[in-house]
Amino acid sequence: MKHRAVKRRTVVMGIGATAGVAVAGGFALSANASGTSSKSSGASDSLVFDKDAYTELTTTITDADGTGHTVVYHFWKAVTYVASPVDAKYQSLNVSVPVKIDGKAVDATNAPIVLANAVGGYMPSSVADATGVGRRRDDRRHAHGRRGWQCLSQRVGRPLGLWQRRHGRGAVRRQRDGERPGRDGQPREAGPGGGLRRRGARCARPDPHRLRRHVLRHRPGRHRRPEGRGRYVRANKGVIPGNTDRIVSTGTSAGGALSSLLGASGDSPIYDKYLKELGAADASDATFATGAWCPITDLEHADGAYEFNWGANVTASTVKVVDQTVSKALRAQFAEYQASLRLRGLNGFGPLTARNYDEYMVETYLQPSATKYLAALSEADRATYLAANTFITWSGGKATFTWADFLTHVGARKKTTPAFDAFDLSSGENNEFGVGTTEARHFTAYGAKNDTTGLATKRVASDIAEKLDLMNPMHHIGEENPGRSRHWWIRLGTKDSDTSLTVSANLAAALDNLGDDVNHLYYWDEGHGSNVDPGDFLTWIAKVTGDSKRRRSAK
Secondary structure, three states: OOOOEEEOOOOOOOEOOOOOOOOOOOOOOOOOOOOOOOOOOOOOHHHOOOOOOOEEEEEEEEOOOOOEEEEEEEEEEEEEOOOOOOOOOOOEEEEEEEEEEOOEEOOOOOOEEEEEEOOEOOEOOOOOOEEEOOEEOOOOOOOOOOOOEOOEEEEEOEEEEEOOOOOOOHHHHHHHOOOOOOOOOOOOOOOOOOOOOOOOOEEEEEOOOOOOOOOOOOEOOEOOOOOOHHHHHHHOEOOEOOEEEEEEEEEEOHHHHHHHHHHHOOOOHHHHHHHHHHOOOOOOOOOOEEEEEOOOOOHHHHHHHHHHHHOOOOEOOOOOOOOHHHHHHHHHHHHHHHHHHOOEEHHHOEEOOOOOHHHHHHHHHHHHHHHHHHHOOOHHHHHHHHHHOOOOEEEOOEEEOOHHHHHHHHOOEOOOOOOOOOOOOOOHHHHHOOEOOEOOOOOOHHHHHOOOOOOOOOOOOOOHHHHHHHHOHHHHHHOOOOOOOOEEEEEEEOOOOOOOHHHHHHHHHHHHHOOOEEEEEEEOOOOOOOOOOHHHHHHHHHHHHOHHHHHHHHO
Protein backbone atom coordinates (compact mmCIF):
# COMPACT_ATOMS: atom_id res chain seq x y z
CA MET A 1 0.00 0.00 0.00
CA LYS A 2 1.38 3.37 -0.96
CA HIS A 3 1.15 6.13 1.60
CA ARG A 4 0.89 9.79 0.69
CA ALA A 5 3.64 12.05 1.95
CA VAL A 6 2.35 15.48 2.81
CA LYS A 7 4.83 18.16 3.79
CA ARG A 8 3.62 21.01 5.87
CA ARG A 9 5.26 23.39 8.21
CA THR A 10 3.17 24.28 11.21
CA VAL A 11 3.29 24.41 14.96
CA VAL A 12 1.23 21.77 16.73
CA MET A 13 -0.13 23.22 19.91
CA GLY A 14 -2.49 20.99 21.82
CA ILE A 15 -3.59 17.62 22.96
CA GLY A 16 -7.09 16.60 22.07
CA ALA A 17 -8.25 19.48 19.91
CA THR A 18 -10.86 18.63 17.34
CA ALA A 19 -8.40 19.92 14.83
CA GLY A 20 -6.59 16.65 15.00
CA VAL A 21 -5.48 13.81 17.18
CA ALA A 22 -3.62 13.90 20.39
CA VAL A 23 -0.62 11.79 19.89
CA ALA A 24 2.60 11.61 21.68
CA GLY A 25 5.81 9.80 21.23
CA GLY A 26 5.58 6.22 22.08
CA PHE A 27 2.70 5.03 20.02
CA ALA A 28 4.47 2.52 17.86
CA LEU A 29 4.14 1.74 14.21
CA SER A 30 6.75 0.64 11.73
CA ALA A 31 7.03 2.75 8.62
CA ASN A 32 7.13 -0.53 6.71
CA ALA A 33 3.97 -2.04 8.14
CA SER A 34 3.22 -5.40 6.64
CA GLY A 35 -0.02 -6.15 4.86
CA THR A 36 -0.97 -8.84 7.34
CA SER A 37 -2.54 -8.28 10.71
CA SER A 38 -3.09 -10.50 13.70
CA LYS A 39 -6.48 -10.07 15.35
CA SER A 40 -6.48 -9.75 19.11
CA SER A 41 -8.90 -12.07 20.91
CA GLY A 42 -10.99 -9.11 22.06
CA ALA A 43 -11.59 -7.55 18.63
CA SER A 44 -14.31 -8.59 16.18
CA ASP A 45 -13.54 -8.45 12.46
CA SER A 46 -15.09 -4.99 12.23
CA LEU A 47 -13.01 -3.71 15.14
CA VAL A 48 -9.54 -4.76 14.03
CA PHE A 49 -7.20 -1.80 13.73
CA ASP A 50 -5.91 -1.51 10.15
CA LYS A 51 -2.27 -0.75 10.73
CA ASP A 52 -1.70 -0.06 7.02
CA ALA A 53 -4.42 2.58 6.63
CA TYR A 54 -2.30 5.57 7.53
CA THR A 55 -1.08 8.65 5.73
CA GLU A 56 2.51 9.73 6.25
CA LEU A 57 2.75 13.41 7.12
CA THR A 58 5.51 15.84 8.00
CA THR A 59 5.14 18.78 10.32
CA THR A 60 7.24 21.11 12.42
CA ILE A 61 6.76 21.02 16.17
CA THR A 62 8.11 23.76 18.40
CA ASP A 63 9.12 22.56 21.84
CA ALA A 64 8.82 24.49 25.09
CA ASP A 65 12.25 26.06 24.58
CA GLY A 66 11.24 27.48 21.21
CA THR A 67 13.26 24.98 19.18
CA GLY A 68 11.60 23.62 16.04
CA HIS A 69 11.76 19.93 15.19
CA THR A 70 10.81 18.22 11.95
CA VAL A 71 8.52 15.30 12.72
CA VAL A 72 7.43 12.58 10.32
CA TYR A 73 4.40 10.74 11.61
CA HIS A 74 1.72 8.29 10.56
CA PHE A 75 -1.83 9.48 10.79
CA TRP A 76 -4.96 7.31 11.01
CA LYS A 77 -8.11 9.30 10.47
CA ALA A 78 -11.56 8.79 12.01
CA VAL A 79 -11.26 5.17 13.12
CA THR A 80 -14.66 3.92 14.28
CA TYR A 81 -14.26 2.18 17.63
CA VAL A 82 -17.59 0.36 18.03
CA ALA A 83 -19.23 -2.18 15.73
CA SER A 84 -22.69 -0.59 15.79
CA PRO A 85 -22.14 3.17 16.02
CA VAL A 86 -25.13 5.44 16.24
CA ASP A 87 -23.12 7.98 14.27
CA ALA A 88 -19.62 7.06 13.15
CA LYS A 89 -18.80 10.72 12.60
CA TYR A 90 -18.83 11.18 16.36
CA GLN A 91 -17.89 7.70 17.51
CA SER A 92 -14.41 7.69 16.05
CA LEU A 93 -10.86 8.53 17.02
CA ASN A 94 -7.73 9.72 15.27
CA VAL A 95 -4.30 8.23 15.87
CA SER A 96 -0.89 9.75 15.13
CA VAL A 97 2.44 8.01 15.55
CA PRO A 98 5.84 9.69 15.11
CA VAL A 99 8.32 7.67 13.09
CA LYS A 100 11.11 10.22 12.64
CA ILE A 101 12.19 13.30 14.57
CA ASP A 102 14.80 15.52 12.97
CA GLY A 103 15.66 12.70 10.58
CA LYS A 104 16.18 10.08 13.29
CA ALA A 105 13.95 7.01 13.41
CA VAL A 106 11.77 6.60 16.46
CA ASP A 107 10.55 3.37 18.02
CA ALA A 108 7.45 3.72 20.13
CA THR A 109 6.58 0.07 20.36
CA ASN A 110 6.17 -0.17 24.13
CA ALA A 111 5.49 3.42 25.04
CA PRO A 112 2.45 4.46 27.12
CA ILE A 113 -0.68 5.61 25.30
CA VAL A 114 -2.19 8.99 26.03
CA LEU A 115 -5.94 9.12 25.44
CA ALA A 116 -7.01 12.75 25.16
CA ASN A 117 -10.51 13.92 25.93
CA ALA A 118 -11.69 17.27 24.56
CA VAL A 119 -15.25 18.22 25.40
CA GLY A 120 -16.45 21.70 24.54
CA GLY A 121 -19.25 22.66 26.90
CA TYR A 122 -20.50 19.03 26.88
CA MET A 123 -21.46 19.32 23.22
CA PRO A 124 -20.44 17.00 20.37
CA SER A 125 -17.73 17.71 17.86
CA SER A 126 -16.03 15.47 15.38
CA VAL A 127 -12.52 14.52 14.32
CA ALA A 128 -13.74 13.27 10.96
CA ASP A 129 -12.51 16.30 9.02
CA ALA A 130 -9.04 16.42 10.55
CA THR A 131 -6.24 16.30 7.99
CA GLY A 132 -3.41 15.76 10.45
CA VAL A 133 -2.18 16.76 13.86
CA GLY A 134 -3.41 20.27 14.60
CA ARG A 135 -5.17 20.55 11.25
CA ARG A 136 -8.68 20.43 9.91
CA ARG A 137 -9.75 20.28 6.31
CA ASP A 138 -10.23 24.04 6.19
CA ASP A 139 -6.72 24.46 7.62
CA ARG A 140 -7.86 26.86 10.38
CA ARG A 141 -6.98 26.99 14.05
CA HIS A 142 -9.79 26.37 16.51
CA ALA A 143 -10.56 27.59 20.01
CA HIS A 144 -12.67 26.27 22.88
CA GLY A 145 -14.83 23.30 22.06
CA ARG A 146 -12.01 22.52 19.69
CA ARG A 147 -9.32 23.28 22.13
CA GLY A 148 -7.08 20.92 23.95
CA TRP A 149 -3.59 19.69 23.43
CA GLN A 150 -1.83 17.67 20.84
CA CYS A 151 1.59 16.21 21.02
CA LEU A 152 4.22 14.54 18.95
CA SER A 153 6.95 13.22 21.14
CA GLN A 154 9.35 10.36 21.24
CA ARG A 155 12.87 9.48 22.05
CA VAL A 156 15.91 10.20 19.92
CA GLY A 157 18.65 8.66 21.98
CA ARG A 158 16.76 9.96 25.01
CA PRO A 159 13.05 10.85 25.21
CA LEU A 160 12.06 13.98 23.38
CA GLY A 161 8.76 15.64 24.12
CA LEU A 162 7.63 18.11 21.53
CA TRP A 163 4.82 20.10 23.00
CA GLN A 164 3.81 23.72 22.71
CA ARG A 165 0.99 25.76 24.13
CA ARG A 166 -1.85 26.13 21.71
CA HIS A 167 -1.87 29.91 21.87
CA GLY A 168 1.74 30.54 22.78
CA ARG A 169 3.52 31.32 26.00
CA GLY A 170 1.85 34.68 26.35
CA ALA A 171 -1.56 33.13 26.96
CA VAL A 172 -0.67 32.11 30.50
CA ARG A 173 0.59 35.60 31.24
CA ARG A 174 -2.51 37.16 29.73
CA GLN A 175 -4.72 34.89 31.78
CA ARG A 176 -2.82 35.74 34.95
CA ASP A 177 -3.34 39.41 34.18
CA GLY A 178 -7.08 38.86 33.90
CA GLU A 179 -7.51 38.67 30.16
CA ARG A 180 -10.04 36.17 28.82
CA PRO A 181 -8.09 34.79 25.87
CA GLY A 182 -10.90 32.99 24.04
CA ARG A 183 -13.30 34.85 21.80
CA ASP A 184 -16.17 32.84 23.28
CA GLY A 185 -15.11 33.65 26.84
CA GLN A 186 -13.42 30.32 27.33
CA PRO A 187 -9.74 29.87 28.19
CA ARG A 188 -7.22 28.68 25.69
CA GLU A 189 -4.66 27.33 28.13
CA ALA A 190 -6.15 23.88 28.31
CA GLY A 191 -4.93 20.33 28.64
CA PRO A 192 -1.72 18.59 29.49
CA GLY A 193 0.30 19.67 26.51
CA GLY A 194 1.49 23.23 26.83
CA GLY A 195 5.22 23.57 26.74
CA LEU A 196 5.93 19.93 27.50
CA ARG A 197 9.67 19.59 27.43
CA ARG A 198 10.42 15.92 27.56
CA ARG A 199 9.13 12.41 27.77
CA GLY A 200 5.82 11.63 26.22
CA ALA A 201 3.44 8.88 25.42
CA ARG A 202 1.66 7.89 22.29
CA CYS A 203 -1.68 9.66 22.20
CA ALA A 204 -4.91 8.61 20.59
CA ARG A 205 -7.26 11.51 19.99
CA PRO A 206 -10.84 10.37 20.49
CA ASP A 207 -13.85 12.21 19.30
CA PRO A 208 -15.17 14.43 22.10
CA HIS A 209 -18.43 13.42 23.72
CA ARG A 210 -20.46 13.87 26.79
CA LEU A 211 -19.19 12.78 30.13
CA ARG A 212 -18.05 9.19 30.28
CA ARG A 213 -20.14 6.98 27.98
CA HIS A 214 -22.39 9.69 26.60
CA VAL A 215 -21.38 10.26 23.02
CA LEU A 216 -24.39 12.10 21.69
CA ARG A 217 -27.78 13.21 22.91
CA HIS A 218 -31.27 11.74 22.25
CA ARG A 219 -32.52 14.59 20.13
CA PRO A 220 -32.47 15.13 16.39
CA GLY A 221 -29.01 13.87 15.50
CA ARG A 222 -28.14 13.21 19.14
CA HIS A 223 -28.60 10.51 21.70
CA ARG A 224 -27.06 9.19 24.86
CA ARG A 225 -24.81 6.19 24.46
CA PRO A 226 -21.70 4.81 26.13
CA GLU A 227 -18.39 4.81 24.29
CA GLY A 228 -15.80 2.09 23.90
CA ARG A 229 -12.50 3.72 22.98
CA GLY A 230 -10.47 2.08 25.70
CA ARG A 231 -11.93 -1.29 24.85
CA TYR A 232 -11.09 -0.79 21.19
CA VAL A 233 -7.46 0.05 21.98
CA ARG A 234 -7.03 -2.86 24.38
CA ALA A 235 -8.76 -5.30 22.04
CA ASN A 236 -6.17 -4.45 19.38
CA LYS A 237 -3.18 -5.23 21.59
CA GLY A 238 -0.28 -6.25 19.39
CA VAL A 239 -1.87 -4.58 16.36
CA ILE A 240 -2.32 -1.01 17.46
CA PRO A 241 1.01 0.55 18.45
CA GLY A 242 1.94 1.29 22.05
CA ASN A 243 1.57 -0.42 25.40
CA THR A 244 -2.18 -1.01 25.76
CA ASP A 245 -1.69 -1.79 29.45
CA ARG A 246 -0.39 1.74 30.02
CA ILE A 247 -3.21 4.01 28.86
CA VAL A 248 -3.13 7.51 30.35
CA SER A 249 -6.34 9.53 30.10
CA THR A 250 -6.15 13.34 29.95
CA GLY A 251 -8.63 16.20 29.74
CA THR A 252 -9.52 19.75 30.80
CA SER A 253 -12.73 21.22 32.21
CA ALA A 254 -15.58 19.01 30.94
CA GLY A 255 -12.80 16.94 29.38
CA GLY A 256 -11.17 16.82 32.81
CA ALA A 257 -14.44 15.49 34.21
CA LEU A 258 -14.51 12.86 31.46
CA SER A 259 -10.89 11.94 32.12
CA SER A 260 -11.61 11.64 35.85
CA LEU A 261 -14.60 9.47 35.08
CA LEU A 262 -12.63 7.20 32.77
CA GLY A 263 -10.03 6.82 35.50
CA ALA A 264 -12.52 6.13 38.27
CA SER A 265 -14.95 3.86 36.43
CA GLY A 266 -12.70 1.40 34.59
CA ASP A 267 -14.49 -1.92 33.94
CA SER A 268 -17.54 -0.82 35.93
CA PRO A 269 -20.48 -3.13 35.13
CA ILE A 270 -23.01 -0.27 35.11
CA TYR A 271 -22.03 0.52 31.52
CA ASP A 272 -22.13 -3.03 30.16
CA LYS A 273 -25.63 -2.94 28.69
CA TYR A 274 -24.88 0.28 26.84
CA LEU A 275 -21.54 -0.95 25.53
CA LYS A 276 -23.14 -4.19 24.34
CA GLU A 277 -25.77 -2.23 22.44
CA LEU A 278 -23.04 -0.27 20.66
CA GLY A 279 -21.02 -3.37 19.82
CA ALA A 280 -18.00 -2.32 21.85
CA ALA A 281 -15.03 -4.66 21.89
CA ASP A 282 -14.94 -7.39 24.51
CA ALA A 283 -11.99 -6.04 26.46
CA SER A 284 -11.12 -4.00 29.52
CA ASP A 285 -11.66 -0.23 29.43
CA ALA A 286 -9.55 0.51 32.51
CA THR A 287 -6.97 3.28 32.28
CA PHE A 288 -3.61 3.00 34.02
CA ALA A 289 -3.22 6.67 34.96
CA THR A 290 -5.34 9.81 34.81
CA GLY A 291 -4.54 13.46 34.16
CA ALA A 292 -7.34 15.93 34.94
CA TRP A 293 -7.14 19.71 34.68
CA CYS A 294 -9.88 21.75 36.39
CA PRO A 295 -12.43 18.93 36.18
CA ILE A 296 -16.01 20.17 36.39
CA THR A 297 -17.61 17.16 37.97
CA ASP A 298 -19.69 15.90 40.92
CA LEU A 299 -22.48 17.96 39.38
CA GLU A 300 -25.24 16.99 41.79
CA HIS A 301 -23.23 18.60 44.61
CA ALA A 302 -21.50 21.32 42.62
CA ASP A 303 -23.94 24.13 43.48
CA GLY A 304 -23.40 23.73 47.21
CA ALA A 305 -19.63 23.47 46.79
CA TYR A 306 -19.64 26.60 44.64
CA GLU A 307 -21.46 28.65 47.26
CA PHE A 308 -19.19 27.38 50.02
CA ASN A 309 -16.22 28.60 48.01
CA TRP A 310 -17.44 31.72 46.24
CA GLY A 311 -20.67 32.67 48.04
CA ALA A 312 -19.31 35.93 49.44
CA ASN A 313 -17.75 37.11 46.16
CA VAL A 314 -19.54 39.43 43.77
CA THR A 315 -20.56 38.05 40.40
CA ALA A 316 -18.61 39.31 37.40
CA SER A 317 -21.69 39.98 35.31
CA THR A 318 -23.55 42.01 37.95
CA VAL A 319 -20.79 43.21 40.29
CA LYS A 320 -23.15 42.24 43.11
CA VAL A 321 -23.30 39.35 45.54
CA VAL A 322 -25.81 36.64 44.68
CA ASP A 323 -29.07 36.02 46.53
CA GLN A 324 -27.74 35.13 49.96
CA THR A 325 -30.87 33.12 50.88
CA VAL A 326 -30.15 30.76 47.99
CA SER A 327 -26.42 30.81 48.70
CA LYS A 328 -26.97 29.94 52.36
CA ALA A 329 -29.30 27.05 51.52
CA LEU A 330 -26.77 25.63 49.09
CA ARG A 331 -23.91 26.02 51.58
CA ALA A 332 -25.94 23.97 54.05
CA GLN A 333 -26.26 21.25 51.41
CA PHE A 334 -22.49 21.28 50.97
CA ALA A 335 -21.95 20.84 54.71
CA GLU A 336 -24.27 17.83 54.73
CA TYR A 337 -22.64 16.29 51.69
CA GLN A 338 -19.13 16.87 52.95
CA ALA A 339 -19.96 15.15 56.24
CA SER A 340 -21.39 12.17 54.36
CA LEU A 341 -18.13 11.62 52.45
CA ARG A 342 -16.13 10.97 55.64
CA LEU A 343 -12.93 12.04 53.94
CA ARG A 344 -9.60 12.71 55.58
CA GLY A 345 -7.37 15.41 54.21
CA LEU A 346 -3.98 14.85 52.66
CA ASN A 347 -0.78 15.01 54.69
CA GLY A 348 -2.46 13.86 57.89
CA PHE A 349 -4.86 16.79 58.08
CA GLY A 350 -7.69 14.74 59.59
CA PRO A 351 -11.45 14.66 58.87
CA LEU A 352 -12.65 17.15 56.27
CA THR A 353 -15.81 19.08 57.11
CA ALA A 354 -17.43 22.31 56.01
CA ARG A 355 -16.17 23.83 59.27
CA ASN A 356 -12.49 23.28 58.52
CA TYR A 357 -12.36 23.08 54.73
CA ASP A 358 -11.22 26.68 54.38
CA GLU A 359 -8.31 25.98 56.72
CA TYR A 360 -7.52 22.80 54.80
CA MET A 361 -7.45 24.61 51.45
CA VAL A 362 -5.20 27.37 52.76
CA GLU A 363 -2.70 25.09 54.52
CA THR A 364 -2.59 22.21 52.06
CA TYR A 365 -2.91 23.96 48.72
CA LEU A 366 -3.13 27.73 48.58
CA GLN A 367 -0.18 28.83 50.74
CA PRO A 368 2.15 26.23 49.15
CA SER A 369 0.96 27.40 45.71
CA ALA A 370 1.67 31.05 46.49
CA THR A 371 5.01 30.12 48.05
CA LYS A 372 6.11 28.22 44.95
CA TYR A 373 5.05 31.06 42.69
CA LEU A 374 6.79 33.75 44.72
CA ALA A 375 9.95 31.73 45.24
CA ALA A 376 10.36 31.43 41.48
CA LEU A 377 10.31 35.20 40.99
CA SER A 378 13.36 37.41 41.05
CA GLU A 379 13.79 39.49 44.20
CA ALA A 380 12.65 42.60 42.40
CA ASP A 381 9.58 40.95 40.88
CA ARG A 382 8.69 39.34 44.19
CA ALA A 383 8.92 42.68 45.97
CA THR A 384 6.68 44.25 43.34
CA TYR A 385 4.11 41.46 43.63
CA LEU A 386 4.06 41.59 47.44
CA ALA A 387 3.69 45.37 47.38
CA ALA A 388 0.60 44.96 45.20
CA ASN A 389 -0.76 42.09 47.31
CA THR A 390 -0.27 43.13 50.90
CA PHE A 391 -2.58 40.41 52.22
CA ILE A 392 0.34 37.99 51.83
CA THR A 393 2.93 37.74 54.59
CA TRP A 394 6.27 36.60 53.19
CA SER A 395 8.58 35.28 55.87
CA GLY A 396 11.25 32.62 55.90
CA GLY A 397 10.60 31.88 52.25
CA LYS A 398 6.93 31.07 52.85
CA ALA A 399 3.67 32.83 52.03
CA THR A 400 0.86 32.99 54.59
CA PHE A 401 -2.61 34.57 54.44
CA THR A 402 -6.21 33.91 55.43
CA TRP A 403 -9.04 32.31 53.46
CA ALA A 404 -11.03 35.54 53.56
CA ASP A 405 -8.13 37.55 52.17
CA PHE A 406 -7.61 34.95 49.46
CA LEU A 407 -11.24 35.27 48.35
CA THR A 408 -10.88 39.04 48.21
CA HIS A 409 -7.75 38.61 46.12
CA VAL A 410 -9.55 36.40 43.60
CA GLY A 411 -12.32 38.94 43.20
CA ALA A 412 -15.45 38.38 41.15
CA ARG A 413 -16.87 34.90 40.70
CA LYS A 414 -17.78 33.82 37.20
CA LYS A 415 -21.20 32.29 37.80
CA THR A 416 -24.45 33.32 39.44
CA THR A 417 -26.46 31.05 41.74
CA PRO A 418 -27.20 28.25 41.39
CA ALA A 419 -24.08 27.91 39.28
CA PHE A 420 -24.92 24.57 37.69
CA ASP A 421 -28.58 23.58 38.06
CA ALA A 422 -29.94 27.00 37.17
CA PHE A 423 -33.52 27.77 38.18
CA ASP A 424 -34.19 28.97 34.62
CA LEU A 425 -32.50 25.94 33.01
CA SER A 426 -29.94 28.19 31.33
CA SER A 427 -26.70 26.42 32.27
CA GLY A 428 -24.65 24.10 30.12
CA GLU A 429 -25.18 21.43 32.73
CA ASN A 430 -28.97 21.74 32.40
CA ASN A 431 -28.47 21.25 28.67
CA GLU A 432 -26.29 18.21 29.33
CA PHE A 433 -29.26 16.47 30.92
CA GLY A 434 -31.64 17.28 28.07
CA VAL A 435 -33.41 14.34 26.48
CA GLY A 436 -35.49 13.85 23.33
CA THR A 437 -36.94 17.19 22.32
CA THR A 438 -36.46 18.59 25.83
CA GLU A 439 -33.52 20.95 25.56
CA ALA A 440 -32.60 21.14 29.25
CA ARG A 441 -33.64 19.56 32.55
CA HIS A 442 -33.03 19.95 36.25
CA PHE A 443 -30.80 17.36 37.90
CA THR A 444 -31.03 18.37 41.57
CA ALA A 445 -34.07 18.45 43.85
CA TYR A 446 -33.29 22.02 44.87
CA GLY A 447 -33.09 23.22 41.29
CA ALA A 448 -36.33 21.51 40.33
CA LYS A 449 -38.17 22.78 43.41
CA ASN A 450 -37.22 26.37 42.60
CA ASP A 451 -37.75 26.14 38.84
CA THR A 452 -38.74 29.46 37.24
CA THR A 453 -39.60 28.20 33.74
CA GLY A 454 -43.15 27.09 34.51
CA LEU A 455 -42.60 23.33 34.47
CA ALA A 456 -45.68 21.24 35.24
CA THR A 457 -43.78 19.23 37.81
CA LYS A 458 -41.04 20.39 40.15
CA ARG A 459 -39.47 17.01 40.62
CA VAL A 460 -36.32 15.56 39.13
CA ALA A 461 -37.04 13.09 36.33
CA SER A 462 -36.79 9.43 37.30
CA ASP A 463 -33.90 8.68 34.94
CA ILE A 464 -31.62 11.41 36.31
CA ALA A 465 -30.29 9.42 39.28
CA GLU A 466 -28.81 6.74 37.02
CA LYS A 467 -27.31 9.31 34.69
CA LEU A 468 -25.63 11.05 37.63
CA ASP A 469 -24.04 7.76 38.69
CA LEU A 470 -22.91 7.14 35.13
CA MET A 471 -21.26 10.57 35.02
CA ASN A 472 -19.79 11.10 38.48
CA PRO A 473 -16.30 9.75 39.31
CA MET A 474 -17.08 10.17 43.03
CA HIS A 475 -19.75 7.47 42.69
CA HIS A 476 -17.19 4.93 41.49
CA ILE A 477 -14.56 6.01 44.00
CA GLY A 478 -17.11 5.65 46.78
CA GLU A 479 -17.78 2.13 45.55
CA GLU A 480 -14.02 1.49 45.64
CA ASN A 481 -14.15 0.33 42.03
CA PRO A 482 -11.25 -2.15 41.61
CA GLY A 483 -10.78 -1.19 37.95
CA ARG A 484 -9.99 2.47 38.64
CA SER A 485 -6.69 4.17 37.83
CA ARG A 486 -4.17 4.04 40.64
CA HIS A 487 -2.18 7.09 39.51
CA TRP A 488 -3.68 10.59 39.38
CA TRP A 489 -2.44 14.00 38.23
CA ILE A 490 -4.94 16.75 39.15
CA ARG A 491 -4.46 20.46 38.52
CA LEU A 492 -6.53 23.65 38.95
CA GLY A 493 -5.89 27.39 38.95
CA THR A 494 -6.46 29.27 42.22
CA LYS A 495 -8.48 31.90 40.34
CA ASP A 496 -10.66 29.34 38.57
CA SER A 497 -14.24 30.11 39.55
CA ASP A 498 -15.77 27.91 36.86
CA THR A 499 -16.32 25.47 39.73
CA SER A 500 -15.44 25.22 43.40
CA LEU A 501 -11.83 24.61 44.38
CA THR A 502 -13.17 21.90 46.71
CA VAL A 503 -14.27 19.67 43.81
CA SER A 504 -10.71 18.74 42.88
CA ALA A 505 -9.68 18.62 46.54
CA ASN A 506 -12.45 16.14 47.35
CA LEU A 507 -11.53 14.02 44.35
CA ALA A 508 -7.89 13.96 45.46
CA ALA A 509 -8.75 13.22 49.09
CA ALA A 510 -11.11 10.37 48.16
CA LEU A 511 -8.45 8.74 45.99
CA ASP A 512 -5.71 9.33 48.54
CA ASN A 513 -7.88 7.73 51.24
CA LEU A 514 -8.07 4.61 49.08
CA GLY A 515 -4.28 4.49 48.88
CA ASP A 516 -3.93 5.71 45.30
CA ASP A 517 -0.96 7.75 44.06
CA VAL A 518 -2.27 11.32 43.88
CA ASN A 519 -0.29 14.29 42.57
CA HIS A 520 -2.53 17.30 43.14
CA LEU A 521 -1.78 21.02 43.30
CA TYR A 522 -3.16 24.42 42.39
CA TYR A 523 -1.56 26.98 40.08
CA TRP A 524 -1.27 30.33 41.80
CA ASP A 525 -3.19 33.19 40.18
CA GLU A 526 -4.17 31.05 37.20
CA GLY A 527 -7.67 30.76 35.77
CA HIS A 528 -9.70 28.04 34.12
CA GLY A 529 -7.84 25.60 31.91
CA SER A 530 -4.32 26.70 32.78
CA ASN A 531 -1.41 24.31 32.65
CA VAL A 532 1.94 25.65 33.85
CA ASP A 533 3.90 22.46 34.54
CA PRO A 534 3.41 20.32 31.41
CA GLY A 535 6.98 19.06 31.37
CA ASP A 536 6.48 17.71 34.86
CA PHE A 537 3.41 15.86 33.65
CA LEU A 538 5.39 14.00 30.99
CA THR A 539 8.07 13.17 33.52
CA TRP A 540 5.33 11.86 35.78
CA ILE A 541 3.89 9.71 32.98
CA ALA A 542 7.29 8.19 32.29
CA LYS A 543 7.77 7.46 35.98
CA VAL A 544 4.40 5.92 36.87
CA THR A 545 4.16 3.85 33.70
CA GLY A 546 7.72 2.55 34.04
CA ASP A 547 8.65 4.01 30.67
CA SER A 548 11.68 5.89 31.99
CA LYS A 549 13.02 2.69 33.56
CA ARG A 550 12.42 0.80 30.32
CA ARG A 551 14.37 3.40 28.34
CA ARG A 552 17.27 3.34 30.78
CA SER A 553 17.53 -0.43 30.54
CA ALA A 554 17.40 -0.24 26.75
CA LYS A 555 20.49 1.96 26.57
